[in-house]
Amino acid sequence: MFAVLQILGLTTGVANGIAVACSGSFNFLMNRNITFKASSNFWRSVAMFVALYIWNFLFGTWFIGWLPPCSAAQK
Structure with missing residues (x-):
C-alpha cells in the first residue's frame, strides 16, 4: 500500500499514515474474526x-x- 501510494505521488508521511491505518484495520479484523474468533x-x-x-x-x-x-x- 505504501509503495503504491508513493507511486501515485503522495508524500511519505501521508502514504505511511494511510498504509498503517489500512494494515492495522486488516490485522484487527483478521485477528478478531479468524485467528481468535472473538465473540x-x-x-x-x-x-x-x-x-x-x-x-x-x-x-x-x-x-x-x-x-x-x-x-x-x-x-
Whole structure:
C-alpha cells in the first residue's frame, strides 16, 4: 500500500499514515474474526484496539526521539 501510494505521488508521511491505518484495520479484523474468533462486543474491541494503537504509536515515537541523544551521550 505504501509503495503504491508513493507511486501515485503522495508524500511519505501521508502514504505511511494511510498504509498503517489500512494494515492495522486488516490485522484487527483478521485477528478478531479468524485467528481468535472473538465473540465479545465489537465496538468495545475497536475502542480498546485504537487506544492501544495510539499508546504504542506515541510511546514508540517518543522512544525513537529519546534514544539517539542517550546513546550519543555514552560515547
